[in-house]
Amino acid sequence: MTYGMMIEALAAPTRRAVFERLAQGPASVGEVAKGLPVSRPAVSQHLRILKEARLVSERREGVKRIYAVDPEGLAVLRRYFDRFWDQALDNFKRSIEGGDT
Amino acid sequence: MTYGMMIEALAAPTRRAVFERLAQGPASVGEVAKGLPVSRPAVSQHLRILKEARLVSERREGVKRIYAVDPEGLAVLRRYFDRFWDQALDNFKRSIEGGDT
């Protein structure tokens, strides 16, 4: 069910923006907040959700906390959609072959 | 921005269940509703969202409406995640190569 949390995490536009920012490269909370039209606490809350969903990881560096996307989490999501992709192609093929006996 | 609508569409658990049911094969509204713990109108509303997001397509068959997943929509989502996958691998490589001089 972990992919469920991931999809829900990426559903909120602002949170998706946070994630896409981190995809460009690791950043601190303040750095992410600077590029977004929301407050820093809002970003902090979004990062918590993303971290719980295993989409980003946190690394402490002195007084800062550096967040980065977690490749393993992304892999889970990719596998999820790949599965449906295969099923969809299967169904599509079957429907063409007129197999609705 | 169409992938945004898609992710938001798949965020709701019930709606994701509707989509996953259709991934197994096309079905009518009633058939989908029969396998879920929600009312038929609820399923109907979910299907509308999924259709607007281009994740499913509708085909009229007599008095019935057959819904099926739209492979093109799925392709858009896959491309979206593939892009981040590539970026994530790039960042990962860079971080290993100790490039934080």
Next chain:
DNA sequence: CATACTGGTAAGTGATGACTTACGGAATGA
């Protein structure tokens, strides 16, 4: 110690959204 950064947490608010029941409307079969 005092100050200035960092950032997580609490509490409150306004909006969104996922449901329900009730209804209407189109196609089939007698």
Next chain:
DNA sequence: TCATTCCGTAAGTCATCACTTACCAGTATG
């Protein structure tokens, strides 16, 4: 035409959630 089956839509409700401001804790630097 009448009844039946299929389904979308309207309206209302309850919960969730994304955001704000205010506050507090930890780490450097004078």
